[in-house]
Amino acid sequence: MNAFLLKFRDRKVRDIFWQGLASLALVAVVVFFVKNASDNMMKAGIASGFNFLWRDSGIEVPFNLTGYKPSDTIWALLWTGIVNTILVSVASVFLATVVGFTVGLMRLSHNWLLSTLAAVYIEFVRNIPLLFFVLFWYFGVLAALPTPKESFDFLGIIFLNRRGLSIPTPNEFLGFRLALAAILVLIVAQFVLARWARARQARTGQDFPVWIAGVVLCGALPLLALVAAGATTSWDQPILRGFNYRGGFVLVPEFVALFMALSTYTAGFIAEVVRGGIQSVRQGQIDAARALGLTPGRIARLVVIPQAMPVIIPPITSQYLNLIKNSSFGAAIAYPEIVAVFMGSALVATGQAIEIIAITLGIYLTIGLAVSVFMNWYNARHKLVTR
């Protein structure tokens, strides 16, 4: 007993003891609530458990990349929702970043018109509720487009109307797989070339036009490969049948509206983050770079942006996370993401609210944590090495 008490005087032992006790208490509380909820649900005659995931869903999803059919399970429905959420999030993060950086730089411009336009855009976007923004884009997109019979027609193969953008899809993928392999080779070649050029510049001081080579290697040649692949493949061509174009792939207006709403909205916040980051770089740095005779482009690329990035990345991560969570607004306009198909249709069909909400929570948490981990890694990698 005495020995134990003596050990307890050790701070490390004490810490482990208390932390263990706290963890146990936490687990006990969670177990208590879960058990209580499942007992109560059993008493109230409400089905519980996760078996419903293997039931037939019977729910139609008009926009999916997973090949989902209504005769598949609810698990497949959930997966389709996850893919759709990730799809719209990734696409919007990309566009929001591009627009956000552009507007942020415009805001800093000495040109009065550019900076005022950027300021108006930022204030407009930041002070409007997102739901309104989503509905505005949705009904705006719908109102701007013609009925299927009066579709905009591009070369007779692509059709744009209120039901979406119908594009042909290849019936077999062999040509495209070859083209993809060729493109990968070209990208690797570009990397090798860039390394070689840097090494040569370090050795001899001679510059090599890496960018132009890049445009040819990663732009023009891949395009040629794709065109060649497209020409040798048979296509599933959209045709007007009855009410709609059938065949090919349809990019639905819900996706376009949500994508545009999320990216233009988040871009407003990113623009302010970028402006703050760039303004945090001291003027002396820019003056010094200019004194060394660097061009404005190089000043931005080599001096300003590397110093601004560590300031920009943490708040931009929050904006990305917000964007991913905001993709749930898709439910308001029938874009089939997790909240719409899983917490909407599947929840009502099965009635298992607790399980479904817990799963959805877990999915958002997983996606969010993954993004945070990646951004923290990126930030650490690009941290300014000060001497």
Place this chain on the structure above:
Amino acid sequence: MKFIALAAAAVFVAGTASAQQLAPSATLDAIKARGHIECGVHLGLPGFSFANDKGEWTGLDVDYCKSLAAAVLGDATKVKFTPTSVQQRWAVLQSGQVDLLSRNTTITFSRNATLGVNFQGINFYEGQTFVVRTKAKVAGVKDLADATICVAAGSTEEKMAADWFRERNLKVTIINFQKNDDAISAYDQGRCDAYTAGVGALAGQRIKFKDPAEHQILTEIISNDPQGPVTRWGDERWQLVVRWVLNAQIAAEALGVTSKNVDEMKAKSTNAEVRRLLGVDGKFGAMMGLSDDWAFNLIKQVGNYGESYERTVGMGSPLKLQRGANALWTKGGLLFTPPFQ
């Protein structure tokens, strides 16, 4: 001494037995304590549950809740209406936020078996159909092959439409909206070629279109959707009250008791069933823990089923729905009530 103890025990047992004639009902006790009924209704469906421009709830499903309040509390106005969406309704009922749902909810097996809810009868036989633009020249549901259809997610209509077209190997695109109103406005905007819902619901929702005359409701019906009040599992006495208030509405019509002649019927009727219904004979109210004039109150204040129907969805309303399947069984319909005996 022994005798006295035995006698005391006998008196005690008799006393508790008479006090326990009624099963305990937590819901009824709570309603009486708070002084009103919490009724879950539709977000806004003209003819069934719709808040008018004065903010008063009207409609067939609303009338049912008013009848329930008249029967339980003696006053048809003592109801608080909670509008619920297609998705919210079960959680609102299961959690005890409302005492019952009366909101165009179709009775199905899986809902009954897995949601912990009971369906207490049928106050409207609904059938699913489609509304389309008149200029689309659609004669029957089959002509909707390749069409895009807007629907409320999680409704029976969503599944029914998917099943119907799949069974016939016809391809349609179904777009699921969270609320009926979102689906309606998307259809109106031209996102879809058709919107699907019940005949009764469509008759009311039609007025929400920009130009109602441009749209046509198909006469073909693809399903039978019986609807009625819904309660939680448990509390059998409350379920009994909910069931028999609906039966009383229908029985009153069958027996010719209306809000106008109910006083006279109560005073003069010689029909045994009318006398039991109106509480002259039999003390039926007391058997459920209500006052004996429970049915009298609901008929007097709200009217019988037929009066309520004509006022809310029938010829006396903008919906102008025929009685059809919702007529009494004696008049070629399906409405039926067990006897008040």
